[in-house]
Amino acid sequence: MSKRLAPAPTLSRKREREVCKVLACGNGFRRSSEQGKGGIFRSGLAAYPVILLQIIAGGLLLGAVYALFSAGLSLIWGMMNVINFAHGEFVMIGMYVAFLVVTALNGGPVAFAPAAAAFLFLLGVVVYFGLIRHIIRGPMIAQILSTFGLALLLRYVTFWLFSANFRTLPDNLIPGTVDLGGVLLGMPQLVAGGAAFVLTIGAHLLLTRTALGSRLLAVAEDRSAAMLMGIRPDRMQALAWGLSAAGAGIAGALIATFYPFSPGVGETFALTAFVVVALGGFGSIPGALVAGLLIGVIQSLSAYAFGPVYKDVVVYALFVAILWVRPQGLMGKLV
Amino acid sequence: MRWGWLAIAVALLLYPWILTGPFYERMGADLLLAAIAAAAWNILGGYAGQISVGHAVFYGIGAYVPLLVYTHWQLPPVLGIPAGILVSLAVAAVIGVPTFRLQGHYFSMATIAVAELVRIVVGNWDFVGAAIGLMGPAVPRSLLDLSFKSAVPYYYIFLAVLAAILALTAHLERGRMGYYWRAIRAGERAARSLGVPVRRYKLWALLLSAGFTSLAGSLYALMVGFVDPESAFGILVSVEMIITAALGGVGTLLGPLLGAAILVPLKATTNSLFGGGGSGLTYILYGGIILLLARFEPGGLIELSRRIATRSLKKAKARAA
Amino acid sequence: MLLEAHQVSRAFGSFLALSGAELELAEGEIVGLIGPNGAGKSTFFNCLSGDLQPTSGRILFAGSEVTRATPEAHARLGIGRTFQVPATFEEMSILDNVMVGAFLRHPARGEAREAARRIVEFAGLDRLRDQPARSLGTPGRKRLEIARVLASEPRLILLDEALAGLNPVEIQEAIALVRRIHARGITLVIVEHIMEVILSLTGRVLVFNQGRTIASGKPRDIVDHPAVIEAYLGQRRQRRRRE
Numbered sequence: 001m002s003k004r005l006a007p008a009p010t011l012s013r014k015r016e017r018e019v020c021k022v023l024a025c026g027n028g029f030r031r032s033s034e035q036g037k038g039g040i041f042r043s044g045l046a047a048y049p050v051i052l053l054q055i056i057a058g059g060l061l062l063g064a065v066y067a068l069f070s071a072g073l074s075l076i077w078g079m080m081n082v083i084n085f086a087h088g089e090f091v092m093i094g095m096y097v098a099f100l101v102v103t104a105l106n107g108g109p110v111a112f113a114p115a116a117a118a119f120l121f122l123l124g125v126v127v128y129f130g131l132i133r134h135i136i137r138g139p140m141i142a143q144i145l146s147t148f149g150l151a152l153l154l155r156y157v158t159f160w161l162f163s164a165n166f167r168t169l170p171d172n173l174i175p176g177t178v179d180l181g182g183v184l185l186g187m188p189q190l191v192a193g194g195a196a197f198v199l200t201i202g203a204h205l206l207l208t209r210t211a212l213g214s215r216l217l218a219v220a221e222d223r224s225a226a227m228l229m230g231i232r233p234d235r236m237q238a239l240a241w242g243l244s245a246a247g248a249g250i251a252g253a254l255i256a257t258f259y260p261f262s263p264g265v266g267e268t269f270a271l272t273a274f275v276v277v278a279l280g281g282f283g284s285i286p287g288a289l290v291a292g293l294l295i296g297v298i299q300s301l302s303a304y305a306f307g308p309v310y311k312d313v314v315v316y317a318l319f320v321a322i323l324w325v326r327p328q329g330l331m332g333k334l335v
Numbered sequence: 336m337r338w339g340w341l342a343i344a345v346a347l348l349l350y351p352w353i354l355t356g357p358f359y360e361r362m363g364a365d366l367l368l369a370a371i372a373a374a375a376w377n378i379l380g381g382y383a384g385q386i387s388v389g390h391a392v393f394y395g396i397g398a399y400v401p402l403l404v405y406t407h408w409q410l411p412p413v414l415g416i417p418a419g420i421l422v423s424l425a426v427a428a429v430i431g432v433p434t435f436r437l438q439g440h441y442f443s444m445a446t447i448a449v450a451e452l453v454r455i456v457v458g459n460w461d462f463v464g465a466a467i468g469l470m471g472p473a474v475p476r477s478l479l480d481l482s483f484k485s486a487v488p489y490y491y492i493f494l495a496v497l498a499a500i501l502a503l504t505a506h507l508e509r510g511r512m513g514y515y516w517r518a519i520r521a522g523e524r525a526a527r528s529l530g531v532p533v534r535r536y537k538l539w540a541l542l543l544s545a546g547f548t549s550l551a552g553s554l555y556a557l558m559v560g561f562v563d564p565e566s567a568f569g570i571l572v573s574v575e576m577i578i579t580a581a582l583g584g585v586g587t588l589l590g591p592l593l594g595a596a597i598l599v600p601l602k603a604t605t606n607s608l609f610g611g612g613g614s615g616l617t618y619i620l621y622g623g624i625i626l627l628l629a630r631f632e633p634g635g636l637i638e639l640s641r642r643i644a645t646r647s648l649k650k651a652k653a654r655a656a
Numbered sequence: 657m658l659l660e661a662h663q664v665s666r667a668f669g670s671f672l673a674l675s676g677a678e679l680e681l682a683e684g685e686i687v688g689l690i691g692p693n694g695a696g697k698s699t700f701f702n703c704l705s706g707d708l709q710p711t712s713g714r715i716l717f718a719g720s721e722v723t724r725a726t727p728e729a730h731a732r733l734g735i736g737r738t739f740q741v742p743a744t745f746e747e748m749s750i751l752d753n754v755m756v757g758a759f760l761r762h763p764a765r766g767e768a769r770e771a772a773r774r775i776v777e778f779a780g781l782d783r784l785r786d787q788p789a790r791s792l793g794t795p796g797r798k799r800l801e802i803a804r805v806l807a808s809e810p811r812l813i814l815l816d817e818a819l820a821g822l823n824p825v826e827i828q829e830a831i832a833l834v835r836r837i838h839a840r841g842i843t844l845v846i847v848e849h850i851m852e853v854i855l856s857l858t859g860r861v862l863v864f865n866q867g868r869t870i871a872s873g874k875p876r877d878i879v880d881h882p883a884v885i886e887a888y889l890g891q892r893r894q895r896r897r898r899e
Contacts, residue, residue, distance in 0.1 A: 149625030316452040521745035530731030
């Protein structure tokens with residue numbers, strides 16, 4: 001195990017990915033993972049309440065970020081019955097926007113989060129008008145391959161621009177740790193998790209409590225009826241793509257503060273979002289929130305129990321299990 | 336039509352005599368292998384319309400098992416081929432049985448999730464070589480090891496396998512199976528109303544496709560004599576199958592071969608132009624091609640040429656009238 | 657009885673689209689289903705063809721229970737259907753479309769092809785046999801759907817607005833086709849808005865309103881039935897008010 005954990009100075013591209021996943025997890029709750037793989041379960045959970053709390057808290061914070069970007073995927077699915085395979089790449093691009101704002105403009109989180117949102121919103125709208133609206137009523141193969149091809153394109157353009165090297169944002173962007181009765185939480189994680197939580201609830205309120213939201217939902221419910229009411233579905237769907245991408249972008253920018261990234265990270269995020277949406281029920285933002293938090297906790301518990309590299313394995317296996325047992329999701333209901 | 340196939344067959348049989356030298360011989364073998372894998376994907380994605388974006392899982396299993404039986408039990412790798420196919424079929428059933436109850440994108444999402452899951456597990460499992468991968472016999476112990484210095488023997492083995500897959504596909508295409516697959520792709524509800532057992536026929540397509548993809552992976556491992564998680568299970572393995580079939584024409588017999596005939600030389604060219612470090616450019620190109628195909632011509636080049644042909648025919652008729 | 661439906665109900669969430677629908681159908685009948693939009697005709701149709709499972713109630717076909725059987729099982733037993741919005745296989749040729757139906761009873765390709773050819777001729781689509789389905793207009797598509805389901809050799813065909821959107825000449829042709837189908841000994845249930853079709857084709861009519869059958873009888877009598885007039889006029893009045 002240990003030989004693969006130590007990052008060599010020059011890593012092959014393949015290997016780098018593995019290391020990323022290790023680092024990414026270890027970073028979130030470094031203290032707990034140092035306790036050693038499997039120890040907590042062998043010695044009984046009761047002996048380590050603080051570690052357990054630490055793991056759960058870390059999982060919840062990361063899970064809130066999952067919820068934020070998964071909500072966008074869910075919205076698109078619920079409204080247009082399109083699954084966006086490039087959603088993870090939207091998150092990844094959000095990370096690189098943050099990186100550029102920090103390195104080129106010397107900006108902080110207050111600058112890069114909105115910058116990522118704005119850039120991704122624009123990208124989402126462009127993708128909608130350039131691609132999605134043409135394939136939305138096309139054959140299945142066009143629907144799936146369009147966003148799949150887009151994912152590849154975005155991933156490798158980023159690769160070409162920034163190389164495959166892992167990037168990190170400076171440690172001191174959001175300095176400090178908070179000690180909650182022995183549970184240590186890094187400020188970057190707290191800020192990211194907190195902001196993501198608030199934004200996800202905000203998105204839900206936007207959909208359910210505002211005029212704009214009801215127009216969006218009207219299009220989701222019945223396109224032609226919405227048209228009769230004077231709503232232009234095309235605009236609403238473009239807006240949904242913009243919002244969905246913007247959510248992914250902010251989520252990416254937020255975790256970039258503590259999550260090393262390379263152009264390849266998108267795939268993991270996309271798959272995580274699939275699991276969250278499948279668990280929470282397609283088209284449901286509250287479902288995405290609960291499922292996101294749950295997946296975050298499951299992931300950090302399994303990282304601790306089986307070793308960091310297996311955290312995604314457990315989550316993907318959960319996805320297959322959901323499809324076998326309860327394909328409509330836990331809170332399954334379409335918009 | 337029959338003459339066209341004959342011409343293709345003759346050209347493929349003669350290829351190693353026309354373009355000689357290790358570079359072209361290997362490219363020929365790679366081309367046929369890409370066509371085999373794409374033809375396998377095409378059975379499911381093209382004919383039955385169920386889009387897998389994680390077919391690498393079957394390819395990887397097929398690639399690993401032969402070298403695994405060699406590494407642990409010193410058996411000839413060939414013996415691992417049927418074992419690999421069996422494992423692939425089991426994995427296919429795990430994906431297909433639940434998702435084929437559902438319509439839409441669930442199947443696609445499950446394929447990529449399972450492929451990633453298996454890739455990570457394989458990359459960390461010492462029994463299967465973890466991140467390092469597995470080696471085949473360095474020096475052939477007997478002919479059974481199917482280890483040759485030249486790519487030409489592989490070329491002819493691959494050609495035979497491709498011919499067999501295409502012959503089987505052609506046979507199925509003409510019969511009830513092919514009609515039912517195309518009906519399912521066109522509209523599940525209508526197909527069911529006519530008595531098509533949709534779930535069973537989708538599963539048939541998946542199992543056939545997974546089995547042949549596994550075989551393609553095995554052939555790859557036999558030729559290269561080395562596999563690692565990324566080259567066998569990586570997402571790009573799936574991407575190459577998809578783009579090869581989609582560029583040529585999904586749901587057509589010739590599509591996979593046509594796609595391979597364009598993409599394999601293209602990839603060899605871009606890789607030598609941009610070097611290994613610039614291989615990202617190849618995949619930018621791939622992403623762009625897939626995206627443009629989906630947007631403008633989901634039927635691929637064969638459909639495009641058909642459309643151009645009918646259009647010019649109409650024009651000619653209009654001129655004659 | 658060929659087909660019996662007893663107390664068939666179907667809810668979507670809290671909305672009861674069908675509540676206690678009844679139908680008894682003898683072999684050789686042509687029965688019409690009429691009723692205002694949203695009366696539950698389509699839901700009832702979907703329950704009869706297996707596309708939807710009733711929330712409660714029983715459906716028997718030729719004496720055996722089919723309440724929860726799949727659509728493909730219905731087709732195998734001999735219940736065929738067409739769709740309100742034609743669902744032809746667009747990229748496949750007309751003959752190939754019909755062959756999909758024919759394969760149900762003729763697994764061998766040659767026989768299926770022969771059977772499909774006969775049906776295509778019967779349905780008057782002979783000339784267009786090798787054209788892709790997408791080249792057809794709505795009337796052609798509806799005709800193709802009928803041919804396709806005929807090829808699956810059903811005992812009962814459910815026609816869901818198979819004549820809607822046709823011009824008067826096409827309607828006459830379609831009526832003739834339905835008569836010829838009936839002459840082959842096939843029982844039919846027809847959902848239709850056009851009264852002319854109902855009056856000239858059906859021997860018996862069931863009127864749907866708010867998810868249940870409110871009247872049944874000979875077409876001529878039904879037209880004058882007070883409950884029917886109320887259901888139709890009531891709705892028309894409402895519609896006028898909305899506009």
